[in-house]
Amino acid sequence: MSERRTLIVLVGPTHSGKSTVAKALVDEGYLHVSARTVLASLAGVRNPTRKDLLATGAETERTTRGRWLRDAVDTKAKRRSRIVVDSARTRAQLDGLVNFAGDHGFELKVLFLTATVAERRRRFQRARKAKESRGFETTGWADLASQKLESTTISLRALADLVVDTTKLSKRAVRRTMRTICDDVA
Secondary structure (H helix, E strand, O other): OOOOOEEEEEEEEOOOOHHHHHHHHHOOOOEEEEHHHHHHHHHOOOOHHHHHHHHHHHHHHHHHHHHHHHHHHHHHHHOOOOOOOOOOOOOHHHHHHHHHHHHHOEEEEEEEEOOOOOHHHHHHHHHHOOHHHHOOOOOHHHHHHHHHHHHHHHHHHHHHOOOOOOOOOOOHHHHHHHHHHHHHOO
16 A cells, blocks of 8 residues: 655644644654745845745745746655645635645645744744844834735635644643644544
């Protein structure tokens, strides 16, 4: 019997825990497709800021109608049976991934990650201070949280198979939760 092909798409607002969940799924054997990495490559900028990625993302989204993320998954997914996408942020991106899953025989699971605004703000501030994040966050929390892309992303919650509130989850608890989810889809 062949292994079930699974595509997990992470969706959620900024600092809701998507990258932490993606890392936990990589630990479970999933191939990681990072929208941030794809956009950085498309931007042609060595150390892009969030502003660079937002500008590249907006233009790429406009010209491809979300297809760019599906194409990135298609390029990386050859002969892989377990993939996690971090993350879809628009309906067009999500629709493209739904079509990809159907076209390539993947079971699709859309996980919407959320956390309270206070927790997301705390994570933002911590990330902004972190050594690896210096220069990435060039805007304040209020500007970031009020961007149209944030409300667009939050509207995708209704399309999720599962909603996970990460507000009170430690990284260890996230890993445990993802192992359970992996067992359920395997």
